[in-house]
Amino acid sequence: MSDENQTIPLVQKLVQETGITETQAHELALLIGWNWNSRMREAKLIQAGAGAEFAGPPVED
Template identity: 70%
Template sequence: MSDENQTTSLVQRLVEQTGITEAQAHELALLIGLNWNSLMREAKLLAAGARAKVSQIGPLAED
């Protein structure tokens, strides 16, 4: 498997398992590399931060 295919596969898996965006997953892979444990740790932190922010501001108002 080429590096590009491996990165794409890891990014997709990271998005599915943690709920972060694809852009966030790509950025993590660029910053951290392809170490799965490190990627998961950072992705979980990002996801938890996003959930905390939503709980502070509350749900979006519906039209």
């Protein structure tokens, strides 16, 4: 079985469990590799950032 064939179910599982897009899940698989815990951590960060509003750059005192 090739890496590409193994990626599809893992990408789908990541999308289902975290709510990120399939494109984001594919990019994580390519960047991070096969470590599931690392991919889940990054996917959760992506998802959390997707729901947050951007308030602009930090204000320096």
